[in-house]
Amino acid sequence: MAISPYKDKPKEEWLSVTNTLINKYPLSTDEILQILLLSWDKLWTTKVGNTINLNEVELPATVIGYFFQKLFTHELANRYPDKWRGERNKEDKDIVCIENDFFSTEMKSSGQMGYKIFGNRSYNKESQNEDNSLKNKSSYYITINFSGKILTLIRLGWIDQDDWTSQASENGQAATLNQDAYKYKLIKINGAYQLKSPIQLLYGVGDKTFEKLKSEDILTFEDIINYSGSNHVIDNIKKKNEDILSLLEQYR
Secondary structure: OOOOOOOOOOHHHHHHHHHHHHHHOOOOHHHHHHHHHHHHHHHHOOEEOOOEEHHHOOOOHHHHHHHHHHHHHHHHHHHOOOOEEEOOOOOOOOEEEOOOHHHOEEEEEEOOOOOOOEEEHHHHOOOOOHHHHOOOOOEEEEEEEEEOOEEEEEEEEEEOHHHEEEOOOOOOOEEEEOHHHHHHHEEEOOOHHHHHOEHHHOOOOOHHHHHHHHHOOOOEHHHHHHOOOOOHHHHHHHHHOHHHHHHHHHHO
16 A cells, blocks of 8 residues: 555644645646536537437436546546546556556545545455455545536545445445545535535535425525525525535635
8 A cells, every 4th residue: 555645644734735735736626627527518418329318318326427537537638648548457546647656546426415425345445355456545536426417516635545434234335434534635626516506415404494495496506695585594504504605606
């Protein structure tokens, strides 16, 4: 396993380490966002057999994430053919930096409601399976959350192998990230895309509150930002989520 950039660093310095890693990364967050949005649009204009639109097919979120990763990598390799390529060998990351493998990157996506990211069960340990153990699981990561056809959050950062925790059940196939990884090791790439996020992603919006918001035609972050009425339930939700809503106002 590669030596972690966070090794022997106190937790209060982790965010600074992450920012340094991102500043060294060969792609700016603006370009990552641009390529991701372009790839996402291409994904949903894809046709199966040149006949059926992809949005007419009920695909598992994992399949959507896989197609998305391939489109992103393809676009990146087209722009910088001498610098980036896709995975070819089992030991490769999803996105290979040709000039310096340190910057090779894994992509993880989740179509579940929320902002969590999931990995394979083997991510939290040195796998006993030779094929799985070939790939070092500590590296740069680009993570994507989506809901249906809506991107809800994009992040860039570094995740170490021991940041993953596998499900307790022996039959469980997923691994989850610990809270410190979300808090200190992944940086949000904010943008106008977040305005279309479903309102259920805001803090304090459960099923009952969602029905009340729905009755006021408030279904997205943008809807609640634009709301100018005097409904106390809506006002309360806006106060609870003031930080993110205020941040996103600039993208309207």
